[in-house]
Amino acid sequence: MLWVDKHRPRKLDKLILHKDIGANLKKLVEVGDCPHTLFYGPPGAGKKTLIIALLREIYGPGVEKVKVETRPWKIQLPSRKLELELTTCASNYHVEMNPSDVGNNDRYVVQEIIKDMAKSRPLDIKGQRGFKVLILNEVDRLSKEAQHSLRRTMEKYSQACRLVLCCNNVSKVIEPVRSRCLCIRVAAPQKEGIMEMLQYVAKKEGIELPQPLSSRIADASDRNLRRALLMLETCRVAQLPLTDDQPVQLTDWELYIQEVCNDILAEQTPKQLYLVRGKFYELLTNCIPPELILKRLLICLLRKLDDELKHHAAELAALYEHRLQEGQKAIFHLEAFVAKFMNEYKKWSISMYG
Template sequence: MLWVDKYRPKTLDKLIVHQDIAQNLKKLVTEQQDCPHLLFYGPSGAGKKTLIMALLRQIFGASADKVKVENKTWKVDAGTRNIDVELTTLSSTHHVEMSPGDAGFQDRYVVQEIIKEMAKNRPIDTKGKRGFKVLVLNEVDRLSREAQHSLRRTMEKYSASCRLILCCNSSSKVTEAVRSRCLNIRINAPSEDEIVKVLEFIGKKEGLQLPAGFTPRIAQKSNRSLRRAILLFETCRVQQYPFTPNQAIPPMDWEQYVAEIASDILTEQSPKRLFQIRGKLYELLTNCIPPEVILKRLLSELLKKSDAELKLEVSHWAAYYEHRMRLGQKAIFHLEAFVAKFMSIYKSFLLSQFAAFG
């Protein structure tokens, strides 16, 4: 088991980071014997999912851990026709977790029909304490406007038997109507000192000798993502142990791959090279790297090696294609379009430089 899963805190009391939020949540559900609709938002790797799972254990006890993964196909009524919507869910007797955004343009049917069906099934609780089921919806900021409007109606109609816990990176992409019906909880990226504390805790549990300054270097490389820091720590352990004070901290494989793509783009700007890069972008997408993350990382790598006068224009087009990518369905088209646009800008710049010095 990966350390990121092995040492994930099971309860709100055991959280090393976000302790103040954890205690406030514990107080809320303990005193009220209830839970409002919640919206957790913050950067990737900050600990949102860990907090949510610890909260579910606080509400329902150890039975919230007994989960099963299902890949189900629902038949939903889309007005003039019936359509099949396939979605993966993670569920226990008390909660269901899913990512409606995975259904693409059919996300509104997921919200309208599937969530409605789940919300109707009021759980049987012999103790009479928790007469509601929790739906955990991931990446709510990816949902279309229509799906978010349906979500608002579902929250109102089934509030007696269903509580929603929404999770996203950016609350600005969630409609005001949905946000106003939830208790909004901002999960900030952990500080480097907090990350060091977690890494030292894991090192102690694993019986590792940690050289001075080693964990702070990993924390610095993590970009304040706790998940990334733990993965880097475990990678270092696999590559070389005992640790040395100046041991190299390797980049993630996919980041190295994106850096190679950036080098390919800068080396040659041609239709042939664009075709080769398309294949590499497909490789990243098939390995489940989110397209927004690929675009952001690729932009970062290109800006590192680009002339200062190009940076503003390149950043503008990256933002343009990110927006187009959110509106469309095929991410590869927009990633490839950004690469083609960069090639065009960069080649024009090189030609103008040659002309100036020619």
């Protein structure tokens, strides 16, 4: 088991980070007030950890007995029958799913599948709650139609189920959904908090973690705790005992994006654009989110660009990141960004060096 999962705190009072949020959630559960909740914050901040600890606080350890299944769903529409497959992770007390996995059909998932699950509530035995919890991931990636359907579902089935929503960007969630939830901001941990967690995990694993290495891992993680723990585990696999000057290995996809960046700056031709497109396909088929690809590519480019071009590159990235949200084919927008950037970079090179 990965250290990220192995050492994840299971109880609200065992949290090392976000202790204040844990204490407030514990009070809510104790007084019996369990509203719909919306956890938002950057990746690796600890949203899933808080949700798991909250469920355990409500239902007890039985909530951790989960099974993962992919079920086919047949939804009868006025003009046709829609067949979908959706993977869920469920216990007797909760169901976790990602409605955005089905793309344009996400509104039917919200309208029919969630409605079907919301109708079956668990028995209120031994003081356990008489409602089921539905955890919806990546709510900010749902279409506007799906979010409006979600609002109606929240109102109609509030007695039988509680919704726990999870997203990175709360501004992409419509106001009617936000207003019906208790919104909880989970901030990215500071460097000191990440170092404390790294030392805690290293102690649990019985290894000595030098302070300089811990500091460099925290810096390289970009305030992403999940990433920091994966880097620590990678260092442990690469070398033991750990040393002060040991290199911190980046993930394969980050190294691949650095390679794409070097290709873009080395040559600005249609042939090079075609090769870059192939590398984008490779990243996308390995489930790297397109927004993350664009962000990491921009960071790599900014490190190597002249100050005159940095502002323009950031402006282009913002434009195509917005188009990524509106469109469906991510490869079109990633390729368009590279083509436009290559054009601007070529013009600048000619003007500078003639």
